[in-house]
Amino acid sequence: xxxxxxxxxxxxxxxxxxxxxxxxxxxxxxxxxxxxxxxxxxxxxxxxxxxxxxxxxxxxxxxxxxxxxxxxxxxxxxxxxxxxxxxxxxxxxxxxxxxxxxxxxxxxxxxxxxxxxxxxxxxxxxxxxxxxxxxxxxxxxxxxxxxxxxxxxxxxxxxxxxxxxxxxxxxxxxxxxxxxxxxxxxxxxxxxxxxxxxxxxxxxxxxxxxxxxxxxxxxxxxxxxxxxxxxxxxxxxxxxxxxxxxxxxxxxxxxxxxxxxxxxxxxxxxxxxxxxxxxxxxxxxxxxxxxxxxxxxxxxxxxxxxxxxxxxxxxxxxxxxxxxxxxxxxxxxxxxxxxxxxxxxxxxxxxxxxxxxxxxxxxxxxxxxxxxxxxxxxxxxxxxxxxxxxxxxxxxxxxxxxxxxxxxxxxxxxxxxxxxxxxxxxxxxxxxxxxxxxxxxxxxxxxxxxxxxxxxxxxxxxxxxxxxxxxxxxxxxxxxxxxxxxxxxxxxxxxxxxxxxxxxxxxxxxxxxxxxxxxxxxxxxxxxxxxxxxxxxxxxxxxxxxxxxxxxxxxxxxxxxxxxxxxxxxxxxxxxxxxxxxxxxxxxxxxxxxxxxxxxxxxxxxxxxxxxxxxxxxxxxxxxxxxxxxxxxxxxxxxxxxxxxxxxxxxxxxxxxxxxxxxxxxxxxxxxxxxxxxxxx
Amino acid sequence: xxxxxxxxxxxxxxxxxxxxxxxxxxxxxxxxxxxxxxxxxxxxxxxxxxxxxxxxxxxxxxxxxxxxxxxxxxxxxxxxxxxxxxxxxxxxxxxxxxxxxxxxxxxxxxxxxxxxxxxxxxxxxxxxxxxxxxxxxxxxxxxxxxxxxxxxxxxxxxxxxxxxxxxxxxxxxxxxxxxxxxxxxxxxxxxxxxxxxxxxxxxxxxxxxxxxxxxxxxxxxxxxxxxxxxxxxxxxxxxxxxxxxxxxxxxxxxxxxxxxxxxxxxxxxxxxxxxxxxxxxxxxxxxx
Numbered sequence: 001x002x003x004x005x006x007x008x009x010x011x012x013x014x015x016x017x018x019x020x021x022x023x024x025x026x027x028x029x030x031x032x033x034x035x036x037x038x039x040x041x042x043x044x045x046x047x048x049x050x051x052x053x054x055x056x057x058x059x060x061x062x063x064x065x066x067x068x069x070x071x072x073x074x075x076x077x078x079x080x081x082x083x084x085x086x087x088x089x090x091x092x093x094x095x096x097x098x099x100x101x102x103x104x105x106x107x108x109x110x111x112x113x114x115x116x117x118x119x120x121x122x123x124x125x126x127x128x129x130x131x132x133x134x135x136x137x138x139x140x141x142x143x144x145x146x147x148x149x150x151x152x153x154x155x156x157x158x159x160x161x162x163x164x165x166x167x168x169x170x171x172x173x174x175x176x177x178x179x180x181x182x183x184x185x186x187x188x189x190x191x192x193x194x195x196x197x198x199x200x201x202x203x204x205x206x207x208x209x210x211x212x213x214x215x216x217x218x219x220x221x222x223x224x225x226x227x228x229x230x231x232x233x234x235x236x237x238x239x240x241x242x243x244x245x246x247x248x249x250x251x252x253x254x255x256x257x258x259x260x261x262x263x264x265x266x267x268x269x270x271x272x273x274x275x276x277x278x279x280x281x282x283x284x285x286x287x288x289x290x291x292x293x294x295x296x297x298x299x300x301x302x303x304x305x306x307x308x309x310x311x312x313x314x315x316x317x318x319x320x321x322x323x324x325x326x327x328x329x330x331x332x333x334x335x336x337x338x339x340x341x342x343x344x345x346x347x348x349x350x351x352x353x354x355x356x357x358x359x360x361x362x363x364x365x366x367x368x369x370x371x372x373x374x375x376x377x378x379x380x381x382x383x384x385x386x387x388x389x390x391x392x393x394x395x396x397x398x399x400x401x402x403x404x405x406x407x408x409x410x411x412x413x414x415x416x417x418x419x420x421x422x423x424x425x426x427x428x429x430x431x432x433x434x435x436x437x438x439x440x441x442x443x444x445x446x447x448x449x450x451x452x453x454x455x456x457x458x459x460x461x462x463x464x465x466x467x468x469x470x471x472x473x474x475x476x477x478x479x480x481x482x483x484x485x486x487x488x489x490x491x492x493x494x495x496x497x498x499x500x501x502x503x504x505x506x507x508x509x510x511x512x513x514x515x516x517x518x519x520x521x522x523x524x525x526x527x528x529x530x531x532x533x534x535x536x537x538x539x540x541x542x543x544x545x546x547x548x549x550x551x552x553x554x555x556x557x558x559x560x561x562x563x564x565x566x567x568x569x570x571x572x573x574x575x576x577x578x579x580x581x582x583x584x585x586x587x588x589x590x591x592x593x594x595x596x597x598x599x600x601x602x603x604x605x606x607x608x609x610x611x612x613x614x615x616x617x618x619x620x621x622x623x624x625x626x627x628x629x630x631x632x633x634x635x636x637x638x639x640x641x642x643x644x645x646x647x648x649x650x651x652x653x654x655x656x657x658x659x660x661x662x663x664x665x666x667x668x669x670x671x672x673x674x675x676x677x678x679x680x681x
Numbered sequence: 682x683x684x685x686x687x688x689x690x691x692x693x694x695x696x697x698x699x700x701x702x703x704x705x706x707x708x709x710x711x712x713x714x715x716x717x718x719x720x721x722x723x724x725x726x727x728x729x730x731x732x733x734x735x736x737x738x739x740x741x742x743x744x745x746x747x748x749x750x751x752x753x754x755x756x757x758x759x760x761x762x763x764x765x766x767x768x769x770x771x772x773x774x775x776x777x778x779x780x781x782x783x784x785x786x787x788x789x790x791x792x793x794x795x796x797x798x799x800x801x802x803x804x805x806x807x808x809x810x811x812x813x814x815x816x817x818x819x820x821x822x823x824x825x826x827x828x829x830x831x832x833x834x835x836x837x838x839x840x841x842x843x844x845x846x847x848x849x850x851x852x853x854x855x856x857x858x859x860x861x862x863x864x865x866x867x868x869x870x871x872x873x874x875x876x877x878x879x880x881x882x883x884x885x886x887x888x889x890x891x892x893x894x895x896x897x898x899x900x901x902x903x904x905x906x907x908x909x910x911x912x913x914x915x916x917x918x919x920x921x922x923x924x925x926x927x928x929x930x931x932x933x934x935x936x937x938x939x940x941x942x943x944x945x946x947x948x949x950x951x952x953x954x955x956x957x958x959x960x961x962x963x964x965x966x967x968x969x
Contacts, residue, residue, distance in 0.1 A: 136963075136964050137963060137964075140963070183763070185762075185763060185764055188763075188765075225964070226758065227964065227967065229762045230967055231963065231964045231965070236762075237762075238762075238764060240762075241758060241759065241761075241762035241763035241764075241765075242758060242762065243755065243758065243759075244751065244754070244755050244758070246751075247751075247755060276750070277751055278750065278751055278754040279751055279754045279755040279758055280754055280757070280758055282966075302925075303957075303960060312923075313923050314889075314923060314924070338960075443831065445831060462938070462939055463938075463948075486955070487931065487934070487955060487958060488955060488956075488958055488959035488962065489931075489958070489962070490962050530935065530939070532935070578927060578928070578962060578965075579927070579928050579931050582927075582928050583895060583896055583899055583928060584928045584931060584932075586899040586900075586902065586903045586905065589867060591863055591866060591867055591896070592863070592892075592968070593827065593828065593863060593867060593869070596831075600963075602959075602962075
């Protein structure tokens with residue numbers, strides 16, 4: 001049972017494991033030599049969860065090490081645990097194959113060949129997992145992909161947008177993946193094997209005190225949140241459905257016991273919820289713990305650590321939940337955090353009576369072991385992990401660095417408050433394009449409505465001269481898209497009236513202070529409203545003025561769409577993000593009720609796709625449309641704003657001709673200058 | 682016709698053979714027909730019982746004379762995402778027998794079927810459930826009217842929505858309070874009333890709804906309907922973020938990036954929050 005590193009070649013592991021699986025699949029009668037009563041064994045169940053393909057301690061967007069995460073460090077904890085305990089079983093809870101640029105690369109950029117194994121599964125094979133569950137994120141890339149990389153051929157009628165199912169089973173992990181509560185609409189059978197019974201030889205101590213080898217049958221069943229049907233609707237709608245977690249446990253656990261399972265482990269990708277049980281609830285494990293016949297629960301999904309005596313989060317402060325010791329309604333339970341920060345460990349003491357194994361729960365100890373040591377340092381990575389996926393890692397870095405297009409102008413936010421849209425327009429164009437295509441394909445009833453888009457600058461110098469968007473002219477790489485779109489928001493579109501749109505732009509104009517033209521002293525143009533609330537439209541079809549001499553709510557003037565004034569009752573579709581559409585920044589009317597598209601795609605990915613398609617961005621077509629202008633006014637004194645030092649040439653290049661240097665150093669010591677804007681021009 | 686206390690008039694439901702589900706028809710075909718020959722009258726208790734047994738036999742091969750709430754939810758999952766008409770029939774049989782839970786579940790499953798006729802049938806079942814004081818059915822009806830439906834050609838009607846949410850007792854129902862807050866805030870169907878909106882969001886937030894916590898935070902941040910109080914706003918954002926509310930986590934990211942009286946400036950923490958937003962958005966909570 002106990003393993004040591006280095007490991008035998010993968011092929012040998014694979015063939016022996018598949019033999020093992022074949023044998024347990026046909027097991028119906030328990031024929032084993034009797035074990036003497038009072039035989040004892042120590043068993044540690046090890047859990048990883050929500051790894052999200054963080055194989056290495058590496059951040060692909062920053063292209064730098066991040067020691068706080070990474071399976072390569074958890075792998076060290078795994079090998080340590082295997083040295084510590086006589087018997088261990090290693091399980092993964094799910095949310096495993098999606099979440100980093102590495103996973104995107106293998107799923108979407110250079111899709112994995114049928115005979116290849118995902119990098120994540122490769123390293124899990126190397127660590128010799130015993131079994132795994134399926135999380136909700138496993139469904140993110142679609143059923144065809146999931147089928148391929150797990151070595152399955154699902155019996156489903158795929159959604160029209162999916163690639164075809166592989167013609168024959170492809171390479172997959174060397175350990176069984178099970179899932180009991182997702183079924184195919186086509187044949188009403190579970191998509192994966194609902195459970196597996198593992199045959200293991202373990203090290204035990206006989207009642208005479210002498211070491212003996214004994215056999216142990218371990219049943220493993222797994223569940224995923226029923227809400228996958230909402231989250232991956234585009235792949236799953238009409239293709240699969242879910243069944244109740246408790247009901248499936250009540251159905252299969254007795255079956256596993258009847259087939260001789262000595263231990264039953266429930267891997268359940270979800271958290272805890274003590275509300276009334278319903279089969280469709282997202283976090284069913286508080287109730288699952290009450291199903292007879294289960295010996296331990298390995299949970300996940302919530303990105304939390306359990307046990308955790310200090311936890312204040314609601315789900316760990318429920319009746320029946322011992323957050324210090326790791327028990328849920330008396331059931332030993334562990335949740336191993338996320339991204340390879342933590343290893344879950346459930347130590348169990350097994351003892352035989354009447355020839356059967358049982359768990360002495362009084363001796364069960366549940367722990368969540370962090371990769372961070374008490375002195376804040378981190379455990380060392382297990383070198384074999386990085387070595388196993390070096391090629392995939394390098395390919396991903398290359399992918400992240402590979403130009404997806406080019407630009408003949410610098411995209412910067414230094415002068416965005418005075419009209420430079422070089423860092424905004426491309427975002428609006430990408431969003432408009434996406435929404436227009438979506439409406440055409442899916443919402444024909446709105447086909448006649450104009451599609452607009454708003455975007456705002458994420459970086460406007462709050463932290464100093466370096467806190468601006470600044471992408472030089474030339475090639476644009478994937479990680480530049482993260483600079484252009486700082487937040488991982490998802491694309492939403494709302495339907496608003498002309499009046500609603502005006503209110504929206506009014507709220508955005510709170511970015512500016514009210515300017516008194518008669519004052520001879522210096523007046524600051526911008527208020528304390530953060531730059532990211534300054535939503536703007538950048539479309540040749542649309543124009544408006546912002547009159548900063550007026551108070552809030554009375555500044556937006558001369559809204560023109562395609563040459564005609566915008567009627568308050570006109571209707572528009574406006575592309576934005578989930579944050580704004582759902583109340584972020586408290587924009588009037590934007591409270592979630594006007595959303596007509598809630599895309600699972602991120603604004604950033606939409607931008608990347610648009611740049612890939614457009615290839616060569618030009619100032620003329622992608623960086624010079626300024627829908628809004630300040631209403632012209634002559635001020636007696638200077639109106640000023642702050643931006644990074646020495647950037648005037650960028651304003652000139654963007655065609656901003658009413659800006660001049662007022663004070664080279666603003667005195668903050670943060671690399672900012674004070675600039676003056678002439679509102680009469 | 683059924684008239685509810687608030688004056689909402691329900692259309693009549695189909696009776697007799699018309700509109701009965703497949704399970705019931707099978708029951709008729711297998712020798713129970715004499716009990717079912719009551720055209721245009723409500724089924725009596727014996728036929729209801731037989732129907733229920735027949736329907737559930739068809740569906741699960743086990744007699745479920747009066748399905749529990751969990752069994753009804755399970756039937757709904759099979760009828761809805763599973764496109765299982767036998768499960769829908771079983772639900773409809775229970776619905777006809779008078780179970781409010783089954784009426785609501787059948788209504789919900791039918792509303793999600795794309796065609797207009799089935800959606801209208803779904804609305805009628807929800808109304809039947811609501812007439813039995815089923816609060817969740819009232820919420821579903823309120824939402825159906827507040828948002829309208831693109832596929833079922835149902836135009837939004839905020840006044841109808843408001844009636845349903847009011848009936849659902851916002852003082853003891855977090856969802857009803859949340860939607861009443863939205864209606865008061867947005868001025869849907871009547872003039873906006875930010876103070877009442879904030880009060881409703883508070884009612885809902887105190888009952889644990891993260892979406893309401895977030896909008897109450899917004900009210901404090903902007904001083905809309907309450908005295909402006911950025912610290913109180915941040916407290917509500919923190920509470921909502923504990924439920925993985927994506928927009929609330931984004932507020933924390935903004936606060937960490939800029940520094941806040943409760944959350945000191947930390948680019949590291951801001952980045953952690955941005956990543957948490959990414960995760961939360963991958964499996965957003967369903968709307969309340």
